[in-house]
Amino acid sequence: xxxxxxxxxxxPTPLVRRMFQHGDVPFKIIIVLATLxxxxxxxxxxxxxxxxxxxxxxxxxxxxxxSKTWNPTGSQFGALPFVVGTLITSIxxxxxxxxxxxxxxxxxxxxxxxRLRAPxxxxxxxxxxxxxxxxxxxxxxxxxxTVVKPLGNFLKNAFGTSGDVxxxxxxxxxxxxxxxxxxxxxxxxxxxxxxxxxxxxVLLAVPGxxxxxxxxxxxxxxxxxxxxxxxxxxxxxxxxxxLGLGRALGETMAVTMVIGNxxxxxxxxxxxxxxxxxxxxxxxxxxxxPAYASALLExxxxxxxxxxxxxxxxxxxxWSVQRRNPQQHA
Amino acid sequence: xxRGTMTDPPNPAARTTEADVADTQxxxxxxxxxxxxxxxxxERVRRVTxxxxxxxxxxxxxxxxxxxxxxxxxxxxxxxxxxxxDFLTQSFKPASLGGGGVLHAIVGSLILVGLASVMSIPxxxxxxxxVVRNPNTTLGLAVRFGTDVLAGLPxxxxxxxxxxxxxxxxxxxxxxxxxxxxxxxLPIVLRTTEEMLKLVPDSLREGALGLGAxxxxxxxxxxxxxxxxxxxxxxxxxxxxxxxxxxxxxxTALGSNVLSSALNRPIASLPxxxxxxxxxxxxxxxxxxxxxxxxxxxxxxxxNIGARLIARHRAM
Numbered sequence: 001x002x003x004x005x006x007x008x009x010x011x012p013t014p015l016v017r018r019m020f021q022h023g024d025v026p027f028k029i030i031i032v033l034a035t036l037x038x039x040x041x042x043x044x045x046x047x048x049x050x051x052x053x054x055x056x057x058x059x060x061x062x063x064x065x066x067s068k069t070w071n072p073t074g075s076q077f078g079a080l081p082f083v084v085g086t087l088i089t090s091i092x093x094x095x096x097x098x099x100x101x102x103x104x105x106x107x108x109x110x111x112x113x114x115r116l117r118a119p120x121x122x123x124x125x126x127x128x129x130x131x132x133x134x135x136x137x138x139x140x141x142x143x144x145x146t147v148v149k150p151l152g153n154f155l156k157n158a159f160g161t162s163g164d165v166x167x168x169x170x171x172x173x174x175x176x177x178x179x180x181x182x183x184x185x186x187x188x189x190x191x192x193x194x195x196x197x198x199x200x201x202v203l204l205a206v207p208g209x210x211x212x213x214x215x216x217x218x219x220x221x222x223x224x225x226x227x228x229x230x231x232x233x234x235x236x237x238x239x240x241x242x243l244g245l246g247r248a249l250g251e252t253m254a255v256t257m258v259i260g261n262x263x264x265x266x267x268x269x270x271x272x273x274x275x276x277x278x279x280x281x282x283x284x285x286x287x288x289x290p291a292y293a294s295a296l297l298e299x300x301x302x303x304x305x306x307x308x309x310x311x312x313x314x315x316x317x318x319w320s321v322q323r324r325n326p327q328q329h330a
Numbered sequence: 331x332x333r334g335t336m337t338d339p340p341n342p343a344a345r346t347t348e349a350d351v352a353d354t355q356x357x358x359x360x361x362x363x364x365x366x367x368x369x370x371x372x373e374r375v376r377r378v379t380x381x382x383x384x385x386x387x388x389x390x391x392x393x394x395x396x397x398x399x400x401x402x403x404x405x406x407x408x409x410x411x412x413x414x415x416d417f418l419t420q421s422f423k424p425a426s427l428g429g430g431g432v433l434h435a436i437v438g439s440l441i442l443v444g445l446a447s448v449m450s451i452p453x454x455x456x457x458x459x460x461v462v463r464n465p466n467t468t469l470g471l472a473v474r475f476g477t478d479v480l481a482g483l484p485x486x487x488x489x490x491x492x493x494x495x496x497x498x499x500x501x502x503x504x505x506x507x508x509x510x511x512x513x514x515x516l517p518i519v520l521r522t523t524e525e526m527l528k529l530v531p532d533s534l535r536e537g538a539l540g541l542g543a544x545x546x547x548x549x550x551x552x553x554x555x556x557x558x559x560x561x562x563x564x565x566x567x568x569x570x571x572x573x574x575x576x577x578x579x580x581x582t583a584l585g586s587n588v589l590s591s592a593l594n595r596p597i598a599s600l601p602x603x604x605x606x607x608x609x610x611x612x613x614x615x616x617x618x619x620x621x622x623x624x625x626x627x628x629x630x631x632x633x634n635i636g637a638r639l640i641a642r643h644r645a646m
Contacts, residue, residue: 022544034456035473038520041513042476045487048494103390111384112391120391122638127398129634131574133601134623137608138401141408141616189397196394220380243482250484252577253605277486281580300490304483311482315475 046308049301055294064298070263072283077295079302081265085180085273089255090248092184092269093191098241100188101195102230105237108196109203110225121200128193136257139186144258148182152270155181160270175270178260183275186254191244198243202236203229239317246310250303252277276303402627409624412617422587422598429614432622434589438598441504441591442583443573446511451565454519459549461520462527481517488513489578497582504590504597507583511575515568522564526557563637570633574626576601600626 056064056077067078108121152175160171206229214224230237260272261282274282280296287293416431423430457473464470489510496506530553538548554561576599579585584596585606591597600622607619 023547024545027544027546027549031456031460032469034453035460035469037453038457038480038516039469039473039476041516042479044495045483045491048491049487052494052498100390100393103387104394107387107391111387120395122635123395123398124391126631126634127394129570129630130398130401131576131601131626131630133574133576133605133608134401134405134627137604137619137623138404140608142400142404192394220376222380222383223376226383246482250486252484252486253601257605257608277484277577280486280490281577284580297490297494300487304487307483307487308479311479314482315478 045304046301049297049304053294053298053301055291056298057294059291064295065302068265070279072286072289072292072295075289075291077291079276079295079299081263082274082276082279082299083302084265085259086249086275086277088180088269088273089183089187089259089275090245092180093187093248094241094245096185096188097192097195097244101192101240101244102199102237104192104196105199105203106225106230108200110221110229121197124193124196127189128197132190132251132253133257135186135190135254139182139254139258143186144177144182148179148185148258149175149177151185152177152179152181156270160268169267170269173266173268173271176260176272178258178272179270180259180266180273181269183255183259183273183278184269186258187248187251190251190254191248194247195240195244198240199233199237202233202240205236206232235317235320239314242310242314242317246307246314249306249310250277252281256281402631405620405623405627408617408620409622412621413624417618417621421589425612425614429618432600432603432618432625434587435598435600435603435622436625437589437591438504438583438586439573439600441593441597442507442511442579442599443569445505445508445593446515446572447565447569449508449512450515450519450568454516455523455554455561458520458523458527459553461524477517477520480513481521484577485510485514485575486577486580489581492578493581501594502582502584502596503594504583505593507579507597507599508593510578510582511572514572514575514578518568518571519564522567523557523561526560526564527553529560530556559640559643563641566633566637566640570630570637573629573633574601576605 060067060077064077064079065083066080067076068080069076069078070081104124108117108124112120152171155171156175158171159166159168160173161167210228210232211224214228215221219227255275256278259275259278261274261278262272263274263279264271266273276299280299283292284296287296418431418436419433420431421434422432461470461473465474492506492510492513496503496509534552534556535548538552539545543552579599579602583599583602585602586596586598588598604619604622604626607615607622610616
């Protein structure tokens with residue numbers, strides 16, 4: 001009797017008490033809540049921006065994106081100049097940084113002596129750590145006067161004056177330094193480490209047997225890289241480029257500080273302009289009316305949608321490479 | 331060939347044959363030589379292409395290092411002269427009174443980043459526990475994708491989101507700024523913690539559970555300590571990332587010229603002050619902007635390099 005009593009009271013513990021006895025159920029609930037919270041943030045960004053842009057979405061609909069007149073005091077909100085500005089600067093940045101970035105990736109993954117690989121890789125990644133606003137400061141006082149201005153003037157004189165042998169409208173118009181060209185060039189520097197670092201990881205994940213096979217049939221090192229290794233990792237490199245594009249689209253401070261901030265639609269790289277992110281940053285303080293604020297928020301909503309789509313695409317590409325040879329991915 | 335030339339009677343047909351043979355051989359020899367030359371030329375082209383292209387990749391790497399070195403040199407040269415004790419211990423003053431210092435921005439940055447860390451680190455680590463245990467459930471997959479999206483969002487969009495959430499109907503506040511920074515830190519904390527927890531051997535977890543430790547105790551006193559250096563690396567990178575963030579603060583913390591620690595009022599921060607000073611026409615402000623850039627760069631680079639040193643120390 002004395003021995004069995006504690007046993008008999010212990011076995012039929014109520015379910016609730018048993019669940020909370022070790023704290024495991026509360027722990028599970030808490031970690032699920034933290035997870036749900038993270039997920040809710042992503043959804044919340046889209047939902048909140050959607051709700052707060054009802055004014056301009058109802059009034060303007062699609063003409064918000066297709067109209068080219070931006071005149072907030074006259075309540076005319078057309079975001080086309082900013083969409084075009086974002087596209088121009090981002091594409092210019094990619095044209096400069098993709099060949100360089102892939103070149104760096106090839107050097108770091110295929111050629112570089114093992115001892116140099118880590119320090120060089122770290123230096124490339126440190127470039128990615130430099131804050132946008134510091135890039136902007138350096139852009140205003142150093143990069144634009146010493147690099148962009150001479151370059152722009154050269155392009156203008158060589159191709160932009162009517163009567164030249166090659167006359168490109170891309171380089172027409174007055175040039176003061178702060179321009180699409182300046183923004184694109186500084187964006188190129190900023191997305192370069194992203195493209196280089198991810199491409200390097202992709203190239204390192206290409207199996208060694210691919211290279212050995214290429215060398216075995218007599219390829220030079222470059223032929224092995226260009227005809228075998230790069231095609232093998234192509235979708236991963238494309239993913240890297242898209243992630244770089246994603247960074248270029250949303251980059252705000254550095255662009256705002258060097259692009260000149262003029263709401264106009266221009267086909268010339270030398271003219272000042274706005275990108276989507278820079279117009280929000282620059283005009284936020286002046287957005288006195290609800291419609292004005294709603295218009296700026298809607299540009300933010302567009303950025304959100306573009307960024308989600310690009311990320312989706314990039315992840316699919318990078319995943320497709322990693323799935324093909326999971327054991328190789330370090 | 332030498333056998334028949336002298337003894338045989340002159341035979342036009344035979345002579346022609348002999349000449350033909352010689353001719354053919356000469357032709358073949360020339361052809362072979364041409365082929366060899368052509369293939370040597372091709373070989374040369376291939377070798378030159380190889381050398382040139384490989385050289386170009388090295389050049390690209392050098393070219394990428396130029397901006398980094400250039401920025402660092404400029405920031406140090408132009409920023410260092412303005413860093414004086416007064417600059418670090420005084421708050422804002424009008425330019426006519428010498429411009430004052432940036433104490434208000436330093437305090438503001440510490441409050442914003444500190445508060446953001448306090449909010450994002452626990453949530454990130456807890457969610458990482460879930461993701462590591464359930465990587466392939468619907469929720470696990472969804473949050474892994476959500477983390478990627480969150481990490482890729484332009485910081486300005488996060489700023490606008492927090493504006494709609496916490497500023498509309500209230501006012502710009504330090505709290506809103508900290509929340510925006512916390513949202514930017516969360517994916518970094520979550521992902522690095524997840525990666526590091528994945529590396530902890532299962533046997534450790536099984537051993538702890540086998541000894542009768544509850545799940546939460548296993549997580550906090552076995553798994554997390556085992557992954558600590560890696561998690562610390564991630565936290566440092568996350569702090570480094572948001573220490574230089576400016577765009578989201580435009581819509582949340584707003585910036586301020588007074589020394590303040592109130593969470594419900596606008597607050598200054600180093601990057602925001604740098605942006606405002608850099609876009610003013612006053613040379614005093616420009617010099618101060620470079621000095622702020624130096625402070626930010628020292629913090630960001632120290633955190634980045636420190637994180638990498640810790641990670642390497644762990645790997646060895």
